[in-house]
Amino acid sequence: MLDADFFRRWMTVTTASVDREAERLTDLDSPIGDADHGRNLQRGFAAVSAALEKDAPDTPGAVLTLAGRQLISTVGGASGPLYGTLLRRTGKALGDAAEVSDEQFADALRTGVDAVMALGGAAPGDKTMIDALVPAVDALAESFDAAKTAAEEGAVATTPLQARKGRASYLGERSIGHQDPGATSSALLIAALVEAAGE
């Protein structure tokens, strides 16, 4: 079973890996975006970690709902409402339970990913975070490790795609050959599940 501590660790580990990878995320965002993805997410997850420490929410749902609200409020780029919606909707789907099963979490995360697709209008293959998140959710029933691998493969697989959403889509064919920064940060988020569970 997964409790509030697990979800707090998930956010803390994500904050640390976004910090570590911020420069790489911004570099990926330079040729096809506006070179702010790493810095934006760094600011957002720092606010998430600070808010979790201050408010100490005590259910899985409350942890993710608070985290999502912080991201919407502090990121400043499109990744704010997108990641914010992902975590908030996942949190809301988890309800008030003190602990949730892996299966309940997988179902809730799918609800969150569906909400992101509805908000941004992106589908798999559009070269967005969805290309890492959908395979990850599909593999989550198997294990966190499988989800991590699926997300990382999904992120790498965005390289030959042409962007159809967001600023990168203005570049048309010139967006081909670059790994999508949003899919890359989504893979970091999913990979953090493994580390959070291992502690």
Next chain:
Amino acid sequence: MSDTEKGLVGIVLVSHSAAVAASVVELATGLAGGGTLAPVSPAGGTLDGGLGTSADLIAAAAASVDRGAGVAVLTDLGSAVLTVKALLAEGDELPEGTRLVDAPFVEGAVAAVVTASAGADLAAVEAAAAEAYTYRKV
């Protein structure tokens, strides 16, 4: 609030740039002419003055123009659109009767401010702003 503003639809203009949002407010209110003006507020850039979108600035702007007749929000692109949509999906972040209006930013803002200042309801303001899409320049 002044008595003449009571019951008018409020307008919020959201841009990645504080300067763009403020200038379009100036342009739209200037073109709306004399007489009663609908409440209009810019929500531009991030809290630290950079380019981007601030959910807090949007929520504050919407609250500041809410006169009980609804609030029409016009945006430029990308995160501005997504942030307003995400706030609307939360349900309690923006005043009741707040709507994201699908319209070109500058032309739509002028149409929305003129229509709202004339006392039109939210649906009419929304329709006027959206109609700006049909104005071809060539």
